[in-house]
Every structure is written in C-alpha cells, then in structure tokens.
Amino acid sequence: MHTSAEETVQARLILSPHRSARLRVVLTYLAEDPLAVRMAFPAEFSLDDSAEGPSGDDIVWVFGRQLLSAGLELPSGAGDVHVRPVVGRRTLVELRAPEGTALVRFDTADLRRFLWRSRLLVPEGEEHLHLDADRALAELLG
Template identity: 35%
Template sequence: MTSCVDHMLDMELASPLGERILVPTQLLYRSQDPLAVQLLFQDGLQGLVPWVFARDLLAAGTRTLSGDGDVQVWPDGFGREALLHLLPSSPHGSAHLTTPLPAIERWLHCTYQLVPAAREIEALDLETHLAQFLDGAT
C-alpha cells in the first residue's frame, strides 16, 4: 500500500533585489502524519530545508488567502497560468515563493486519495506519537 505521495517541482523565489531564483522543491505527504505536508527546499548551502505545515491550510490556500501564522498561502490568476503564492516566515526571515497552482492542486488531490479529509484522525497513529513524545520527555 502506498504510504506517501511526493512530487518534485520548481518554485520561484523572489529575492529582495527582485531577481527570480528557481528552487527545486519536493512536496511530501505521508499517511503516517495525515494532517501535515512537507516542502523540502533544495538549498545549495544547507542541503534540504524542510517546512512542515497543515495540509488543510495548503488546500484552503489554493482557493483564498489562508494562514495567519508562520505560513501564508494564496492563489493568483486562473487556469493553467494560475500561481500559488507561499510566504513562509521564521525568526530568521521570510521568503516569497510562487509555483504553478494546477501542479499543487493535482498533488493535493493525490494526497486526499491516499487519506481523505474525513479519515485523517483514523490514519493518525496517536499511540506511536504519544510514545515518542513521552520517550523524549524522560
């Protein structure tokens, strides 16, 4: 049984000087962590830089401005030319990334085929997560 859905794509990073830099990005969804999505950015200096946030935030961001914390997502345009804007931020700074919206929508569709929204809690292995948490607390 498939337990993850991944996809490689290029995101465009808008630099402070207005340059557009292509950032190879892996989209990763695992059924073992059904509420989260991971974006793994290829950084020439640090290797893979992961960013983890809620799958429902990304899905909502394909339709309207979503997120009021360290990740904001919103669509721009229509049809094949539509873009998805992603604005992750941290104490170290923020980035403004764009990528084709249809590619994100197709990938999200695959994640919902693996674990439908109504079944996320069933797929969440709470006992394992709790054991890992308690092991770390001792």
C-alpha cells in the first residue's frame, strides 16, 4: 500500500508585475503526517543570502493540507502561508519568511490533482485515524 503521494509540477515565481521565472516544485503528501503537505523548491530560488550560500538542498515548506484545499476556492491562510485563487484557473501561494516574501503561481488543475491523490491515501475527515501521537511527541522532543 502506498503511504505517500508525490507530484512534480511547473510553477511561476512572480518577480514583479511583468516578470516571472519558471520553476519546478515537488508536492508531497505523507499518510503518516496526514494534516500536512510539503512543497519543495529548488535551492537556487532561496531568499537566504547567507555567506555560505545555498547548500544545494531543496527548500521545503510544510503547511496544512486543508489550507491548500481551501485556498483553491477562497483566499485562505494566516501567518507565513497564504493561498488564493486568481483569474484564469491559477492559484497563488504566498510564502513569508524573515528573508522576504515569495509569490508562486500554480495551475489550479495541478494542485487539484495532487490533493485528489492525497485524499486517496487519507480521506478528508479521517486524518485523526492516521495520527501517531507517540511518534510526533518523540520527534518534537528530539
């Protein structure tokens, strides 16, 4: 039985009202972390200007699956991640970090397909059946 769903999609990093850059984003859903989705962006798009430079590892954002789902229909989010629909069957994901803000535009169909695959693993409303409180506490306490 599969315990994860992964999909690589093309998106656009919005640089200004008239400029954007194409980038690959890997969307991941893990049944053992049923409330979350992961978006991995190539390291070269990092906003971190540390003296050491990007390590080469993807930049991974983890946030609620429900936030992504709700944001396809209505502006959603609080804090560091906001998701909202835009004209032309597109969805914007805004990621806020101390280094700056990134605005990434996705084809809504790609996000819907990914969410559909995640729901095959863990249907909405059944996430609690897949939570492992002991494992989560152990990870938290490190």
